Amino acid sequence: MKNYGIKILLFSFVLSYAILNSRPLYLKELPPKLKKCRTCHLTRGGKGFNPFGRDFENMKMDKLMEIDSDGDGFINKIEIEKGTNPGDPSDYPAKKKKGLVNILTILILSSLIFITSLTIVLFYIKNREEKHG
Numbered sequence: 001m002k003n004y005g006i007k008i009l010l011f012s013f014v015l016s017y018a019i020l021n022s023r024p025l026y027l028k029e030l031p032p033k034l035k036k037c038r039t040c041h042l043t044r045g046g047k048g049f050n051p052f053g054r055d056f057e058n059m060k061m062d063k064l065m066e067i068d069s070d071g072d073g074f075i076n077k078i079e080i081e082k083g084t085n086p087g088d089p090s091d092y093p094a095k096k097k098k099g100l101v102n103i104l105t106i107l108i109l110s111s112l113i114f115i116t117s118l119t120i121v122l123f124y125i126k127n128r129e130e131k132h133g
């Protein structure tokens with residue numbers, strides 16, 4: 001009887017360890033940031049599928065990489081390459097933000113060039129008026 005107790009305890013320990021350390025093989029192919037349950041599931045516990053998880057279940061990998069599962073404007077391949085979650089529409093590559101930053105930078109530089117040019121012209125006109133009375 002005592003032997004059964006030890007065997008059951010040992011079996012439970014091994015089974016618990018295996019369950020806690022089990023991760024699907026496909027996770028090995030994902031970048032580190034995406035090696036988590038929420039890449040495909042709605043919760044950290046793995047309940048329910050997000051849009052990427054549903055598509056992952058229903059189509060082949062080459063087709064899956066060419067679509068935008070979460071509808072955030074970036075195809076899954078780009079999201080995986082950039083390390084953003086292809087199943088979360090609020091997580092996407094910062095390309096949109098960079099575009100906005102570039103536009104703001106161009107506007108600020110253009111304004112500085114315009115103000116500098118205007119200052120030089122006004123300075124030139126003022127000096128010319130002083131010379132000619």
Ligand SMILES: [Ca+2]
Nearest residue numbers: 085086088091
């Ligand atoms: Ca996304």
